[in-house]
Structures are given as C-alpha cells and as structure tokens.
Amino acid sequence: MNPNPRAGNRFSVTSIEAQQAEFPTVNKEDELKAKEFEVMMLQEENEGNTPRNILEEIVWNKDVEVAKMRERKPLSSLKKSLENAPPTRDFLGALREANRRTGFPGLIAEVKKASPSRGILREDFDPVEIAKAYEKGGAACLSVLTDEKYFKGSFENLEAIRNAGVKCPLLCKEFVVEAWQIFYARVKGADAILLIAAVLPDLDIKYMTKICKMLGLTALVEVHDEREMDRVLAIEGVELIGINNRNLETFEVDISNTKRLLEGERGQLIRQKDIIVVGESGLFTPDDIAYVQEAGVKAVLVGESIVKQSDPGKGISGLFGKDISL
Numbered sequence: 582m583n584p585n586p587r588a589g590n591r592f593s594v595t596s597i598e599a600q601q602a603e604f605p606t607v608n609k610e611d612e613l614k615a616k617e618f619e620v621m622m623l624q625e626e627n628e629g630n631t632p633r634n635i636l637e638e639i640v641w642n643k644d645v646e647v648a649k650m651r652e653r654k655p656l657s658s659l660k661k662s663l664e665n666a667p668p669t670r671d672f673l674g675a676l677r678e679a680n681r682r683t684g685f686p687g688l689i690a691e692v693k694k695a696s697p698s699r700g701i702l703r704e705d706f707d708p709v710e711i712a713k714a715y716e717k718g719g720a721a722c723l724s725v726l727t728d729e730k731y732f733k734g735s736f737e738n739l740e741a742i743r744n745a746g747v748k749c750p751l752l753c754k755e756f757v758v759e760a761w762q763i764f765y766a767r768v769k770g771a772d773a774i775l776l777i778a779a780v781l782p783d784l785d786i787k788y789m790t791k792i793c794k795m796l797g798l799t800a801l802v803e804v805h806d807e808r809e810m811d812r813v814l815a816i817e818g819v820e821l822i823g824i825n826n827r828n829l830e831t832f833e834v835d836i837s838n839t840k841r842l843l844e845g846e847r848g849q850l851i852r853q854k855d856i857i858v859v860g861e862s863g864l865f866t867p868d869d870i871a872y873v874q875e876a877g878v879k880a881v882l883v884g885e886s887i888v889k890q891s892d893p894g895k896g897i898s899g900l901f902g903k904d905i906s907l
C-alpha cells in the first residue's frame with residue numbers, strides 16, 4: 582500500500598473554512614454519487630479492483646459511510662448540536678497525572694468487542710460495565726471503538742459510556758477521513774480522537790489537529806514507522822503521539838517497534854517538544870509494560886489483554902503486576 586494513499590487526492594482538507602462550509606452549490610445526492618465515484622476511481626487504480634490490505638479496505642468503506650452520515654446530519658446541524666454537547670475533559674492531563682501518581686505509564690483502556698485480526702474478543706460485551714470496571718481498576722482514560730463494520734463498536738457505546746457518568750476522558754477510536762467526523766465525535770461525548778498518519782496526508786493532520794483544538798479535543802496522532810514519525814514530528818501543535826506496534830496492513834505485532842521509533846534523535850526531539858508518547862497494541866504482561874516504559878512512553882493503549890478477562894478491572898492489575906487503582 583502506498584504509505585500515504587490519500588495524499589494529494591481531493592478528500593484532503595485545504596482549509597478549516599473549506600471543511601466548515603456546507604458546499605451550498607452542490608446537491609447532496611450528487612455529492613454522495615461523487616464520493617462513491619471517487620472511491621471507485623481509487624479502487625480502479627488497483628489492479629483487480631480490490632483493496633490491497635485491510636487498512637485500505639476499512640478506509641474505502643469509511644469514505645462511503647461518512648458521506649452517508651454527513652448527508653443525514655450536515656455540518657451546520659452538527660454545529661448546532663455542539664451547544665448541547667457535554668464539556669470536554671483533559672485527556673492529556675489525565676495521562677500525565679496517572680503517570681505521576683502510579684509511576685507507570687498512564688493507561689488508556691480500550692472498550693473493544695472485536696477486531697479484524699482477532700475476531701470476537703468478548704461475547705458478553707456490555708460497554709458501560711466494561712468502562713466502569715476499567716475506571717475502578719485504575720485506567721486514566723478509555724478508548725472506545727466506534728467503527729461498526731470491522732470492530733463491532735458504535736457511537737451509541739461512546740454516548741452510553743459518557744452518559745453513565747464515567748469520569749475517565751474518552752478517546753473516540755475511529756478511522757477519521759474527514760473533519761466532519763471530529764465534530765460528530767465531539768457531539769457524541771468524546772474528549773479525544775485518533776488521527777492515523779497512514780491514512781491522512783500531512784495537511785489533513787495539520788488542519789484536523791487545529792479543528793480538535795478549536796473543539797477542545799485532544800488529538801492522538803498515530804504512527805507505525807520512522808517515516809510516519811518524522812512526518813508527524815514536523816507538524817506543529819502535535820502533543821500526543823501513539824506508536825502502534827501493530828502493522829495495520831499485515832496485522833503483525835512487534836512491541837520493539839516502540840523502542841525503535843524512540844531511539845536517538847527522534848527520542849530527543851520528542852522530549853524537547855514535551856510530547857507524550859503512547860505505546861499501542863500487543864501489550865500483555867508487566868514485562869511488556871516495563872519494556873515500553875523503558876523505551877520512553879508515558880502512556881499505553883491496551884485492548885485485547887484486558888477486555889478478555891472475566892473482570893476487565895482486575896485484568897489491569899494483572900497487566901501491570903500491581904493494583905494501580907490505589
């Protein structure tokens with residue numbers, strides 16, 4: 582896969598104003614047809630007209646899904662809903678505070694029912710119960726998957742967790758392809774949102790980060806390799822970077838990825854800029870946590886190893902080798 586497949590295509594954000602405008606001269610039906618046509622054209626660039634990997638497939642589907650959602654709830658109406666959205670909580674502050682309090686990386690515990698690589702992780706999946714158990718177990722923040730097709734998540738889950746009074750700040754774990762989704766996540770109660778460098782060109786990351794700030798959301802910008810890390814480090818205003826140990830194209834997981842990306846000058850620059858780094862994916866044991874902490878992360882994002890436990894809160898103690906709720 583082209584490491585930056587969407588770069589230069591006309592999905593890119595060219596300005597905040599452009600994203601905020603409603604493109605008044607374009608009829609909605611034509612817009613949707615145009616989006617489907619664009620996706621078709623992108624697909625046709627590939628021989629065989631099939632996505633080359635799972636990430637590409639997810640993104641192609643997301644383009645169409647978002648265009649349909651946006652038709653049902655245009656930006657102008659989302660903006661009105663912002664007035665009734667709950668206040669955002671300090672995601673970065675919660676991670677820093679947990680790191681200071683426990684001496685361990687702050688935990689972002691993921692409410693994850695299923696994944697393309699592992700299938701169903703938990704049959705008896707009650708998102709609110711899991712979120713409460715994570716909070717009780719000492720999680721600093723929660724990550725809520727909202728993609729339905731590939732992860733069996735939903736925005737209803739995000740909203741339900743927020744409305745249930747869970748105090749941990751919430752990350753909307755989505756495949757963001759348009760700024761509209763950031764507004765939507767904010768309305769549904771998110772405090773932070775994921776931006777994936779393998780999906781978004783630099784210009785999009787830059788403007789989407791600004792949109793997040795404008796809305797009071799924290800942007801977690803995710804990278805997987807050195808090239809993506811260098812791209813993101815060159816973007817001003819990025820405060821939180823996730824290093825995903827999972828290659829989203831092949832599903833391969835290797836936690837030494839976190840260490841590699843934090844070595845040498847990159848690590849130095851990250852410390853200089855006071856960026857918080859999150860180690861993501863494939864963390865199962867206290868040794869894994871110690872390994873990524875030694876590499877320089879101040880936070881970790883964990884799903885599978887804790888969501889699969891009968892008591893996901895106790896799963897956190899198992900993961901850290903210690904009760905971190907105290």
Ligand SMILES: O=C(O)c1ccccc1NCC(=O)[C@H](O)[C@H](O)COP(=O)(O)O
Pocket residue numbers: 635636691693696697698699825827829832861862863864882883884885886
């Ligand atoms: O988890 C997957 O199979 C996956 C496939 C394609 C794109 C993204 C995917 N996962 C997102 C994540 O990065 C993880 O949910 C997150 O980092 C937690 O990972 P884990 O602790 O290994 O469940």
